[in-house]
Amino acid sequence: MGKFILALDSGTTSNRAILFDHSGRIINSSQREFKQIFPEPGWVEHNPEEIWSTQKFVVRNVLEKQNITTEDVAAIGITNQRETTLVWERETGKPIYNAIVWQDRRTAGYCDQLKNEGIDKLIKEKTGLIIDAYFSGSKIKWILDNVPGAREKAEKGKLAFGTIDTWLIWRLTHGKKHVTDVTNASRTMLFNIHNLTWDKKLLEIFNIPASMLPEPKQSSEVYGNTVKEHFGGEIPISGIAGDQQAALFGQMCVEKGMVKNTYGTGCFVVMNTGNEAILSKYNLLTTIAWQINGEVTYALEGSIFIGGAVVQWLRDQLHIIKSSSEIEKLAASVKDNGGVYFVPAFVGLGAPHWDQYATGIIIGISRGTSDAHIARAGLEAIALQSMDVINTMAKDSGVDPSELRVDGGASVNNLLMQIQSNAINKKVVRPVITETTALGAAYLAGLAIGFWNNVEEINNQWQEDKIFEPDINSSDFSKVVANWNKALERSKGWYES
Numbered sequence: 001m002g003k004f005i006l007a008l009d010s011g012t013t014s015n016r017a018i019l020f021d022h023s024g025r026i027i028n029s030s031q032r033e034f035k036q037i038f039p040e041p042g043w044v045e046h047n048p049e050e051i052w053s054t055q056k057f058v059v060r061n062v063l064e065k066q067n068i069t070t071e072d073v074a075a076i077g078i079t080n081q082r083e084t085t086l087v088w089e090r091e092t093g094k095p096i097y098n099a100i101v102w103q104d105r106r107t108a109g110y111c112d113q114l115k116n117e118g119i120d121k122l123i124k125e126k127t128g129l130i131i132d133a134y135f136s137g138s139k140i141k142w143i144l145d146n147v148p149g150a151r152e153k154a155e156k157g158k159l160a161f162g163t164i165d166t167w168l169i170w171r172l173t174h175g176k177k178h179v180t181d182v183t184n185a186s187r188t189m190l191f192n193i194h195n196l197t198w199d200k201k202l203l204e205i206f207n208i209p210a211s212m213l214p215e216p217k218q219s220s221e222v223y224g225n226t227v228k229e230h231f232g233g234e235i236p237i238s239g240i241a242g243d244q245q246a247a248l249f250g251q252m253c254v255e256k257g258m259v260k261n262t263y264g265t266g267c268f269v270v271m272n273t274g275n276e277a278i279l280s281k282y283n284l285l286t287t288i289a290w291q292i293n294g295e296v297t298y299a300l301e302g303s304i305f306i307g308g309a310v311v312q313w314l315r316d317q318l319h320i321i322k323s324s325s326e327i328e329k330l331a332a333s334v335k336d337n338g339g340v341y342f343v344p345a346f347v348g349l350g351a352p353h354w355d356q357y358a359t360g361i362i363i364g365i366s367r368g369t370s371d372a373h374i375a376r377a378g379l380e381a382i383a384l385q386s387m388d389v390i391n392t393m394a395k396d397s398g399v400d401p402s403e404l405r406v407d408g409g410a411s412v413n414n415l416l417m418q419i420q421s422n423a424i425n426k427k428v429v430r431p432v433i434t435e436t437t438a439l440g441a442a443y444l445a446g447l448a449i450g451f452w453n454n455v456e457e458i459n460n461q462w463q464e465d466k467i468f469e470p471d472i473n474s475s476d477f478s479k480v481v482a483n484w485n486k487a488l489e490r491s492k493g494w495y496e497s
Contacts, residue, residue: 002074005446006062006235007438010055010080010164011243012101012265013312017058018435019066019073020442022451024461026435028066030058037098042105042347045098048086051164052171059231070233076172076226077239077445079246079437080164082187085139087150087212088167090160093175097147099164100139103266103305103347107138108356119205126192126199128277128286130354134303136163137189137206144208157211163187165240166214169223172237177224180214181240182296186288191216193277193288196296219245219290220444239445243437244268244301245289247407250440251431252462254297254455257399261386261420262437263410266350267307269389271300271397282392283352292447292455300396302351302389306344306360308410310378313344320371328415331376337480338373339364341487342381349492352392359494363487379416380423384484387423403427407436414466421468422477428468 004027009016014033021027032054037045063069083102088095100106111131114120120131129135140161144151153159162170166180185191185198190206190213192199198213217223219241225234241249244262248270251260256274261267270289277286277298289299306313311324321327343349345358362374394400404426410416411434421428433439446452 001449001451002072004068004073005442005451006059006073006076007442007445008055008059008076008078008168009438009441010051010078010168012081012103015051015055015058016438017055017062018438018442019062020439024433024439024443024458026433028062030061030065032058040106044101044103044347046084046101048088048095048099048167051099051167055168056230063231070231070235073235074451075236075238075445075449077441077443078165078168078237079241079243079441080168080184082163082184082242082244083134083136084164085136085143085161086164086167087140087143087159087161089153090158090175093170096150096159097143100142102134104139105133105347105356107133107142110138110141111356114205123189123202124279126194126202127186127189128193128279129189130283130285131189132354133356134350135187135189137202137208140208140212141206154209154212157209159212160214161212162214169237172226172230173224174227178214179217179223181217181219182288182291183219183242183245184240185216187242193286193298218292218294220292220448222448236449238448239441239443241290241441241444244270245287245299246440246444247437248272248289248299248440249443250436250438251405251407252459253405254459257397257401258405259390259393259401260405260407263307263382263406263408263416265307265309267304267382267386269302269304269386269393271393271399271401273298273300273397278397280396282396283354284389284392284396285351290444292444300393302393304385304389305347305350307382307385308408309346310342310344310382311410313346314375314378318374320375327375327379328413330372331379332415334370334372334376337377337380338369339366340369340373340377341483342374342377343487343491344378344381345491351389353488353492355492357495358492361487361491363490364483379413380419380480382410382416383420383423384481386420387481390424401426403429405429405431407431407434417468418471421470423481425470429464430466430468432463432465
């Protein structure tokens with residue numbers, strides 16, 4: 001067996017390949033960004049071929065950097081941006097349209113139509129989801145309805161749908177495998193999370209032929225091998241999980257009631273609910289956390305569309321920082337936000353508000369407002385959006401978590417983590433390895449082939465790096481929360497349906 005597990009982390013803005021050893025340490029990595037395409041306001045797309053070419057490049061690059069061959073790699077685990085939707089021709093493997101990204105809002109009107117028809121209860125009961133343009137189902141329908149000839153080809157069985165995991169495995173295996181795992185399937189609005197099958201009634205509602213859909217598999221099993229021509233040899237592909245489920249597993253939140261927050265492009269708070277699929281009363285999502293050895297673990301999730309992307313926006317659009325790492329120093333240069341509140345509803349609001357027509361606002365600006373106040377308000381926005389979800393999650397589950405485990409790119413920002421601890425009045429724990437999304441995919445892949453014997457062995461590898469405790473009393477932060485809620489209300493419903 002090879003010495004390493006290779007994780008493919010296909011994110012929203014870049015693709016990465018990360019090599020892990022048996023102790024769960026990162027040995028080497030490679031990353032390459034790909035283009036974000038914005039054809040119209042509220043539309044977000046990616047080039048499927050660029051997703052594939054950048055992913056292939058970083059795998060080759062990391063093998064070369066480490067000076068190893070495929071024989072040194074025991075298995076590949078894949079984790080991916082979820083909900084992003086691709087449709088391609090089965091015969092040629094050619095995409096018929098760009099990938100429609102999870103952030104895309106073009107189908108918001110159609111989703112409203114479904115709600116008005118009273119289909120939301122059925123969707124929630126079967127899928128654990130609310131009706132929203134965020135998920136894959138309405139995106140597939142849009143492609144079939146708007147790409148010339150697409151629906152006719154789909155009805156003849158000539159088209160394949162996949163989320164990014166499915167697309168990568170199709171290309172890695174030269175079209176031999178058209179599969180997904182239950183975590184990604186559970187984000188399509190087409191998958192019954194209770195009996196683990198594509199739902200005929202939902203396919204009928206969305207008018208999507210069943211022949212387009214990949215075969216749903218467990219999160220940890222051998223799906224197939226890469227073909228030799230890509231990397232010089234075959235490597236088993238044996239782990240798949242959507243990015244947030246992978247992060248939950250990488251954080252070893254394997255006990256019921258444990259919670260993690262990943263600070264990526266968006267923020268994603270996920271709570272392990274064990275073998276129970278708790279249907280939320282407060283606009284959270286019920287989803288599949290993973291399936292291992294035939295056992296399904298469920299989770300509650302709150303999806304925040306814009307998290308770390310706040311920092312990107314301050315860097316790329318406002319130019320108040322030159323690199324993302326500069327924001328901590330700038331925000332720390334002022335003692336507070338100076339009365340400024342920033343609601344980054346660039347693509348609407350996710351959980352627990354689910355307002356497709358909200359817009360981004362910066363409010364409370366005065367003559368004394370500086371770039372530092374806006375930077376601090378930006379960091380607070382990330383923490384306060386997360387606070388809203390964590391508080392809602394506790395109400396839904398009846399479990400008040402004792403700590404929040406954190407990961408993702410922005411979790412290295414100490415000021416943000418301290419603000420987060422203050423906001424939720426709980427301990428925030430950052431692990432030694434913050435790349436827990438990739439690590440979770442690696443763990444799932446390794447478990448399937450015996451690289452690790454069991455979850456208990458992996459759990460012993462998890463180590464904390466830093467703990468953040470609340471450093472102010474709740475009354476001090478209550479004013480911030482009150483003003484944040486006022487700002488939220490002003491951002492809602494800006495665009496008319």
